[in-house]
Amino acid sequence: MRAPIIYPIDPQYLLRKKKSIRRDLLQRPGLLDKRIAILGGSTTSEVKDMLELFLLWDGIRPVFYESLYNKYYEDILFPNPDLDKFSPEIIYIHTSSVNICRFPLIHENEADIKTLLSSELIRFQAIWDRVAEHYRCPVIQNNFEWPYSRALGNLDNYDVHGRTCFISELNLSFATEARRRQNLYLNDINYLSAWFGLERWYDKLYWYSYKYAMNLEAIPFLANSVASIIKAILGRSRKCLVLDLDNTLWGGIIGDDGLNYIRIGIGSSEAEAYSEFQKYIRELKERGIILAVCSKNDETNALEGLLHPGSILKAEDFSAFMANWDPKSENICKIAQSLNIGIDSLVFIDDNPAEQEIVFSHLPEVAVPEMGNNILAYINILDKSGLFETISVSPDDHQRASFYSDNVVRQRLEKQFDDYNDFLRSLQMKAEVKPFSLIYLERITQIINKCNQFNVTTRRYTMTEIENIRSRENFITLYGRLVDKFGDNGLISIVIGEIRGNELHIELWVMSCRVLKRGMEDAMFDQLAATAQTQSITTIYGYYYPTNKNGMTSGLFEQMGFVNVERSDTGATKWRFDIPKVYNKRNCCIEVTP
Amino acid sequence: MTHDEIKNKVTKIFRDILDDETIVLHDNTTANDIEGWDSLSHISILYAIEKDFNIKFILIEVKQLKKAGDLFDLIKSKTP
Numbered sequence: 001m002r003a004p005i006i007y008p009i010d011p012q013y014l015l016r017k018k019k020s021i022r023r024d025l026l027q028r029p030g031l032l033d034k035r036i037a038i039l040g041g042s043t044t045s046e047v048k049d050m051l052e053l054f055l056l057w058d059g060i061r062p063v064f065y066e067s068l069y070n071k072y073y074e075d076i077l078f079p080n081p082d083l084d085k086f087s088p089e090i091i092y093i094h095t096s097s098v099n100i101c102r103f104p105l106i107h108e109n110e111a112d113i114k115t116l117l118s119s120e121l122i123r124f125q126a127i128w129d130r131v132a133e134h135y136r137c138p139v140i141q142n143n144f145e146w147p148y149s150r151a152l153g154n155l156d157n158y159d160v161h162g163r164t165c166f167i168s169e170l171n172l173s174f175a176t177e178a179r180r181r182q183n184l185y186l187n188d189i190n191y192l193s194a195w196f197g198l199e200r201w202y203d204k205l206y207w208y209s210y211k212y213a214m215n216l217e218a219i220p221f222l223a224n225s226v227a228s229i230i231k232a233i234l235g236r237s238r239k240c241l242v243l244d245l246d247n248t249l250w251g252g253i254i255g256d257d258g259l260n261y262i263r264i265g266i267g268s269s270e271a272e273a274y275s276e277f278q279k280y281i282r283e284l285k286e287r288g289i290i291l292a293v294c295s296k297n298d299e300t301n302a303l304e305g306l307l308h309p310g311s312i313l314k315a316e317d318f319s320a321f322m323a324n325w326d327p328k329s330e331n332i333c334k335i336a337q338s339l340n341i342g343i344d345s346l347v348f349i350d351d352n353p354a355e356q357e358i359v360f361s362h363l364p365e366v367a368v369p370e371m372g373n374n375i376l377a378y379i380n381i382l383d384k385s386g387l388f389e390t391i392s393v394s395p396d397d398h399q400r401a402s403f404y405s406d407n408v409v410r411q412r413l414e415k416q417f418d419d420y421n422d423f424l425r426s427l428q429m430k431a432e433v434k435p436f437s438l439i440y441l442e443r444i445t446q447i448i449n450k451c452n453q454f455n456v457t458t459r460r461y462t463m464t465e466i467e468n469i470r471s472r473e474n475f476i477t478l479y480g481r482l483v484d485k486f487g488d489n490g491l492i493s494i495v496i497g498e499i500r501g502n503e504l505h506i507e508l509w510v511m512s513c514r515v516l517k518r519g520m521e522d523a524m525f526d527q528l529a530a531t532a533q534t535q536s537i538t539t540i541y542g543y544y545y546p547t548n549k550n551g552m553t554s555g556l557f558e559q560m561g562f563v564n565v566e567r568s569d570t571g572a573t574k575w576r577f578d579i580p581k582v583y584n585k586r587n588c589c590i591e592v593t594p
Numbered sequence: 595m596t597h598d599e600i601k602n603k604v605t606k607i608f609r610d611i612l613d614d615e616t617i618v619l620h621d622n623t624t625a626n627d628i629e630g631w632d633s634l635s636h637i638s639i640l641y642a643i644e645k646d647f648n649i650k651f652i653l654i655e656v657k658q659l660k661k662a663g664d665l666f667d668l669i670k671s672k673t674p
Contacts, residue, residue: 019613
């Protein structure tokens with residue numbers, strides 16, 4: 001059976017079938033619980049239901065707190081035992097232009113209007129401040145859609161008395177705040193409503209009969225947008241785009257039509273449309289999405305297609321390349337393996353519904369949008385899905401594709417050495433292993449929440465929690481960065497240990513799978529032991545909690561020389577390591593800067 | 595469209611939205627007779643009817659609905 005929620009989003013289907021879809025999705029295994037508070041400036045019931053569907057679809061089971069109607073401000077600003085008890089992990093403030101207290105009056109002067117603007121902003125700043133101080137969790141905040149009416153006509157846009165002008169100013173100041181504040185994320189309903197169509201958005205039947213600030217039909221899109229931000233905050237956005245070639249990246253079939261007859265570049269409207277799609281994909285790559293090819297083709301033909309002078313994408317843009325006649329579901333597994341990423345971080349794009357079906361039925365974790373056969377719709381389907389939502393761009397993102405492409409070269413090199421350590425030394429690795437620092441907080445949070453395989457406890461932390469741990473003295477924290485002769489692997493490992501007397505308890509140990517079997521775990525442990533010694537710690541305890549993804553770390557502590565001290569029925573294990581007076585370093589292949 | 599055709603289509607909508615295949619609608623059925631037919635699900639039902647029958651309700655019409663029969667009549671007045 002196909003996943004009940006599919007991209008592109010079909011609002012009629014979702015609104016009508018939400019209860020049965022919910023029932024099906026709740027039966028999926030391994031759901032992750034998250035407490036989400038929705039604080040509304042208008043009715044939120046349908047927003048909550050739709051948000052639940054989009055989160056469930058991606059394996060997150062939300063537990064909701066819903067404010068009373070239009071109590072978003074009071075609920076946060078005044079003592080609220082219910083919300084305290086609920087202890088939200090994410091707060092969503094669902095406000096919109098109906099919540100603007102007052103617009104400028106025509107007799108007011110510019111200074112009055114400035115005051116009015118700042119009084120609107122202060123209300124929201126107070127909410128964000130209070131969340132940061134008291135609830136210490138991320139806030140997702142709607143900005144404002146354009147007004148329903150413009151009494152000043154076109155002048156409304158640029159005269160300070162205009163509502164359109166006022167909303168523009170307000171949205172700009174929200175954007176400035178979101179750049180400045182670490183835990184504030186904007187849900188851009190200004191764009192969303194424009195795309196949906198303001199006339200449809202403002203269907204007043206829903207406002208006057210039920211106080212919905214927007215058309216019911218817009219709510220699935222709104223909810224998907226919020227869900228995408230939540231997934232991005234939790235590090236669960238998709239990472240890799242797997243693409244078919246024929247009739248997906250160009251018009252025609254390279255094996256049949258030949259290089260001169262496929263449609264790409266210039267020469268026809270179809271060719272231009274495919275070029276535009278390729279340009280969009282290149283934009284995704286530049287912001288850190290890994291690209292892969294999965295095509296039924298002879299490899300030589302497939303590569304030839306990318307040599308077409310009109311093709312924007314070249315063979316080297318792809319970190320994995322599978323062109324053969326095996327089932328695509330198998331090839332996609334191999335792509336995930338070769339890149340060392342989870343199947344659930346893939347999106348698969350193919351024009352052929354039969355191929356979509358094969359991939360989806362074998363690998364339900366892969367997101368497989370229904371692309372249809374109209375190339376003109378492709379960018380929109382992908383762009384509006386939110387599957388690749390990101391909360392920030394870092395220099396690491398820009399280089400990410402090359403991390404993975406470089407790995408392919410490393411694998412080739414590995415085959416030339418008989419002794420594995422010789423191979424490791426040939427990589428000329430240099431690592432930086434240090435306590436958490438402020439500039440890396442975002443990346444640290446990202447990797448902790450993304451990493452599923454090399455992860456002994458699978459504990460998840462928000463950025464605020466990480467910030468808190470960093471500043472406390474009873475924790476030892478370490479991050480590891482790794483560079484080798486092929487390039488910078490970025491920040492790829494994290495350890496958090498809690499000090500209790502002369503014991504250190506390892507709460508978390510994660511490592512990105514792109515640096516597996518490089519000796520990096522040894523380098524991390526050496527540094528952990530050294531830091532522990534300086535704090536008079538004599539014993540380190542390690543914990544392994546099995547999930548269906550972290551099997552690779554079940555033997556990690558044993559490998560590091562720990563002794564097993566406890567084993568539960570669920571397979572959870574506890575390990576003990578007494579730090580010897582003279583600790584012999586395990587790492588011999590990486591040059592480490594502590 | 596006949597009264598029965600409208601009733602069948604609307605019944606299907608109720609069953610989908612309330613996720614209850616046992617729902618049967620009569621002309622005099624009211625919100626009290628159907629579990630889950632509250633003001634929040636009512637708006638989803640109206641939306642689904644608008645889409646399914648390709649019609650548009652206005653505020654005053656929505657406010658006057660008292661029982662299922664009113665809904666069938668209203669739909670009938672808006673469909674050919």
